[in-house]
Amino acid sequence: MLTLLLKAMFLGVCVAAPVGPISVLNINRTLQKGVLIGYVSSFGIATADMVYAAMAAFSLTVALSLLVALKFWFGLFGGIALAYLGYKVLKNPLPETSVNLSNRKKPLAIFTSIFFLTLSNPMTVLTFLALFASITENIIEENVATSFIMTVGVFLGALSWHLILCTVVGTVKHKMSPSVMQYVNYCSGIFLLGFGIYQLALLFLEYQQ
Numbered sequence: 001m002l003t004l005l006l007k008a009m010f011l012g013v014c015v016a017a018p019v020g021p022i023s024v025l026n027i028n029r030t031l032q033k034g035v036l037i038g039y040v041s042s043f044g045i046a047t048a049d050m051v052y053a054a055m056a057a058f059s060l061t062v063a064l065s066l067l068v069a070l071k072f073w074f075g076l077f078g079g080i081a082l083a084y085l086g087y088k089v090l091k092n093p094l095p096e097t098s099v100n101l102s103n104r105k106k107p108l109a110i111f112t113s114i115f116f117l118t119l120s121n122p123m124t125v126l127t128f129l130a131l132f133a134s135i136t137e138n139i140i141e142e143n144v145a146t147s148f149i150m151t152v153g154v155f156l157g158a159l160s161w162h163l164i165l166c167t168v169v170g171t172v173k174h175k176m177s178p179s180v181m182q183y184v185n186y187c188s189g190i191f192l193l194g195f196g197i198y199q200l201a202l203l204f205l206e207y208q209q
Contacts, residue, residue, distance in 0.1 A: 001149055008053075008150040011131045012157020015049060015124070021082050021195045022118050026162060028089055028188040029110070030169045031181065037110055038166030044111040046159035048118035053154035056128035057147035067125060072203060078120030079199035081113075086193025089185055128154070 016023075022045055030038030055063050067074070118124075132150055176184070 001145070004146065005149050005153045005156075008153020009157035009160070011128075012046075012049065012053075012154035012159075013161045014131075014157075015127060015154070016045070016158040016161040021192055022114065023162075023165070024188050024191050025082075025085060025114065025117070026166065027169050028185060028192075029114075030166045031173055031185060031188075032089075035166055035170035037107075038170065039163060040107045040110045041114045042159060042162035042166055044113075044115040045118050045162055046155050047111075048115050049124070049158040050151055050155035051119065052125040053128050053132075054147075054151045055125050056132050057150045058144075072207070074120045075199055075203045078117060079196045079203065081117055081120070081196070082192050082199065083196025086189045086191070086196055089189030089192060 026038055026041045026045065029041050054060075055067075173181070
């Protein structure tokens with residue numbers, strides 16, 4: 001079971017490691033609002049990954065079918081949200097100062113927003129289905145305990161990756177000049193805005209077909 005847990009943790013890291021819009025958003029939040037906010041976002045991302053991992057591990061076919069059916073609406077929500085967040089970053093690229101720290105969102109709002117953004121890509125669950133099939137091929141009997149361990153493993157792996165990422169970003173942040181910080185934030189804003197528009201364009205093309 002320990003081997004299975006370690007394999008699932010590795011899969012969680014593999015899913016979390018590629019630098020996509022969610023990782024960029026988490027990095028930007030860490031730069032803008034501090035490491036603690038980055039940690040809260042990390043828990044939101046890992047929890048969403050855990051939800052999809054649970055659907056795959058426990059073979060929740062009804063939920064899987066519903067996610068695929070609602071793929072368009074998930075994509076629409078994700079595209080609009082990412083484009084809006086990118087616009088906000090470009091509008092205010094400098095990190096928060098002591099003057100406006102009181103305007104920070106509450107941790108629950110930070111957690112919830114990135115949780116639903118991560119969930120906006122229901123195809124993630126298909127990735128977990130394929131990965132889980134590869135790590136359970138030599139297991140004679142898959143049961144509730146096996147599925148639970150795989151789900152927890154993915155959560156721990158994804159969470160560990162994002163916590164380490166935020167810690168590194170937070171450490172580097174203190175060595176960055178304001179001009180460099182502004183440049184990095186501009187780049188992340190452009191990436192988020194561009195990815196959101198790209199996702200919406202793909203949905204439009206798919207709908208036209």
